Amino acid sequence: MVKTQIRFGILGCAKVGRKMCRALELAPNTTLYAIGSRSIETASRFSSENFLPSSVKLYGSYEAVLDDPEVDAVYMPLPASLHLKWAVLAAEKKKHVLLEKPGASNVSELEKILDACESNGVQFMDATMFMHHPRTLKMEEFLDGERFGRLQYVFSSFSYKASPEFLESDIRMKPDLTAQGAVGDLGWYCIRAILWANNYQLPKTVVANRNPSLNKSGVILSCGSSFYWEDGRVANFYCSYLTDITMDITALGSNGSIRLHDFVVPFQENEAQYFQACNSKFINLSTGCEPARSGELVRADLPQEALMVQEFANLVANKADGLKVGKKWADICRKTQVIVDAVYNSIVRGFEPVEIMS
Amino acid sequence: MVKTQIRFGILGCAKVGRKMCRALELAPNTTLYAIGSRSIETASRFSSENFLPSSVKLYGSYEAVLDDPEVDAVYMPLPASLHLKWAVLAAEKKKHVLLEKPGASNVSELEKILDACESNGVQFMDATMFMHHPRTLKMEEFLDGERFGRLQYVFSSFSYKASPEFLESDIRMKPDLTAQGAVGDLGWYCIRAILWANNYQLPKTVVANRNPSLNKSGVILSCGSSFYWEDGRVANFYCSYLTDITMDITALGSNGSIRLHDFVVPFQENEAQYFQACNSKFINLSTGCEPARSGELVRADLPQEALMVQEFANLVANKADGLKVGKKWADICRKTQVIVDAVYNSIVRGFEPVEIMS
Structure with a gap:
């Protein structure tokens, strides 16, 4: 039972x-x-x-x-x-x-x-x-459809200005506790967003940005990376503990596009916005475009973290009920960590390309 | 006279x-x-x-x-x-x-x-x-001030889906007429936006993204690049003739941030929007942030291209009047071309870093 x-x-x-x-x-x-x-x-x-x-x-x-x-x-x-x-x-x-x-x-x-x-x-x-916000699921439908077309490029960023106390003493600032620094913390979200937009297909090559910021212990405070897929897709991300808050995704398809400014934590709990456009064309001597991207609102009946534990508990209940539960989350988590490792290794190796074994 | x-x-x-x-x-x-x-x-x-x-x-x-x-x-x-x-x-x-x-x-x-x-x-x-839209000037004031703080990162993109006829026969598709392809066309705007946000300081190193798209004649249809300054600043851009329209800038400062979705051609001619935020903090168990980025509207009395020719004509009139006119636009144009060349050369050299002589 x-x-x-x-x-x-x-x-x-x-x-x-x-x-x-x-x-x-x-x-x-x-x-x-x-x-x-x-x-x-x-x-x-x-x-x-x-x-x-x-x-x-x-x-x-x-x-x-x-x-x-x-x-x-x-x-x-x-x-x-x-x-x-x-x-x-x-x-x-x-x-x-x-x-x-x-x-x-x-x-x-x-x-x-x-x-x-x-x-x-x-x-x-x-x-x-x-991952558990209904906005994410709604954008996923758009990304998967003909109106968006074939994904070509994704940009994501997650940054906030950490307090001096955080930068001094948080566990994320201690290399023995969290060796990968911002890559495994803020970068985790950016990388997850990029994999999500790419239907969790791993890139073939990862090249970290130069100029990461490090603290005195060598912990990464800001960094970024480029990702390349064999069919030509490209992605960039940037993350930092040293700037104003950004939580942006820009995803470009052959037909449509998506943008949002609060993908990690929606600005409001009960509804969240994103911008989408489809088959935009320049009009009237290229003095504008139609359709301009439109703001879409998605209601959430519970905060995203409550929706997350609800789904987790459902999976647990299904397991207890003898239902076979897929390894979806384990697989997505593993892929995210593969790319976190690759970005970190590219930084350590002087921004050399890191090839991903799939 | x-x-x-x-x-x-x-x-x-x-x-x-x-x-x-x-x-x-x-x-x-x-x-x-x-x-x-x-x-x-x-x-x-x-x-x-x-x-x-x-x-x-x-x-x-x-x-x-x-x-x-x-x-x-x-x-x-x-x-x-x-x-x-x-x-x-x-x-x-x-x-x-x-x-x-x-x-x-x-x-x-x-x-x-x-x-x-x-x-x-x-x-x-x-x-x-x-460059001549009053929105650009208004954002410039914000970028230059304490509320924005020190620039850390810029992302820019310009893309649209070119028609089959364009990709077949436009002068921008002919290597003998426009050898640098998308870099000199769409990339010009992205690079200019990045230099603009950096107060026209040239980066030290340019590394082109892998995976540029080329047409049959080898003309670049999509590409991107990373830029690195000696003090740690980073920028990325992406441009393409093969996706839905984007014209995004995201600029991150130590205190503030700016985002817009139509920097090349505003969605409306008479007023243009951008989003800005300053000293955003996560609040209430990190279930949101305050202030969320706000949408700012800037009126334009004329389309930006009319404001451009108006300013140009003013400079011409001043010259005729014997006033000494600075070489501001020549200098900005030259710097943009320096970076266009660097991105193009990095692509040609297999995505090797290109050092910029300032």
Whole structure:
């Protein structure tokens, strides 16, 4: 029999966990069941600061969450370097795994996680929230249709101006915890958006932009890259902790085009905009074009992170019900990590092209 | 004494000339005085098709326009390979030169044109219309200010889907007439936009994107490039004759950002939009950001091409009045051509980095 409420444990008290606590409350089929931190004090503080209900169990270790038989699934907002250990252990304890990005420190670690999930029969998903917004699904229909035509080019960017405290002390600034820096954090979204627009087909060649910014420890603060497919498609992305917020996608097809300015986190929670155009032509002595790109609005009944946990819980419930569930999210996550690794390696190798084995 | 009406001759009957005929009518200080084509029949057909007033003189050769003492200035929508010959001759005949882009077949030819203009005391400007839109000037103020901060990154794109006839027979498809293909045509605008955002400081290194599209004669139909400045700034552009229309700029500063979707030709003639943001921060558990980028509207009293000829005519009148006029437009045009050449050369050399001598 299918459980309708999937009970979540959260490993770690990262800031993004607060957003996920709310998401687990908002989604109709999920419950926030437990929080585990390396100390019970941190878990208690997180609970009181975020007004969590007293029903939420607090644990002073990650193991304790994984050992609680009432926990169905875990969400892990841990530094990338800890993903391998804790996600594999979670899978072995038969907990379904919702993993914060990046997948892991590199693709070989991520593959161990994915193998552990598969061999233990638990569901895997990476917590890339924008994938679950109805706007993303609506744009996907347009991208897949004749009105858009054949994709030719994609640009994506994700940047924000991090605070001095973040740049000084966040875990994303520590090379031993997140070696790939901005590539695995901000770049993750840009790369995912590009793969999404390319129907998850991997490029053949990756060439990182020159001029990445590094902090004193060598952690990447801003960077970009070009991607090339065998049939001629091209993509560029740029990401940075050092500029005003951008979250842009521009996708160009042989017939249509898409643009948006808030792909990572929509400006509003209840509805999100994008611009699309189809078969635009210059008119009247080229003094304008018709149709100009139009703004499309897409309603969201829940915030995208709540839609994400809802879908994850549905997959978990289907699995419990004996339904065969595809490895869609594992596959997409792995491909994203493959390209994250390639960009990072291209930077390390002095912006040399990196060939992708598919 | 200053002539208030500057009389223009147009060399050639290219399609863009129709737009310029209207611009010369709309601007308060310009007159369309003569059209010259290689045959009088073509000039007559152009005149009747475009309902030009009978006062406009029609000539069956370019020379005849240059030899008419009543012509103050010429606009030249000729193929790039003809610019050197005709622009130099125009300058020698003391005609002011408004030159269609690209500047010439390469920077060495362009420099001969600029030298001829300078030594003959005639005004030079390249006909890059968007430079003269009040929106461009308004964005410039924002880019130059503290609210935008230090520029970090620019993306620009210009693309449209050319008709089969264009791809078959337009002069821009003939390698002997316009060797640099899309780089010198569509890329000209993208490169100009990037230089504009960078206050016309040349990058140090140019690396063309792989995967340019070529037609059967080897003319570039789509391409892109990355630019790198010594202080860490980065830019990317993409241009293509093979996709839906895009005319995007995204510029990221340390404090602010700018985006627009119609930088080459505004969607409307009388007002144009751009989006700007300043010091955006993620709010409420990162479920949105404030301020979201806002849409700014800028009115234009005349179409941008009319504002362009108006400014050109003002510069000509100032020269006639003995005022010393700076070489701003010559300098900007030369820098644009330097980068056009660099992108083209990087493509020809297999996407090798090209170092820019400043």
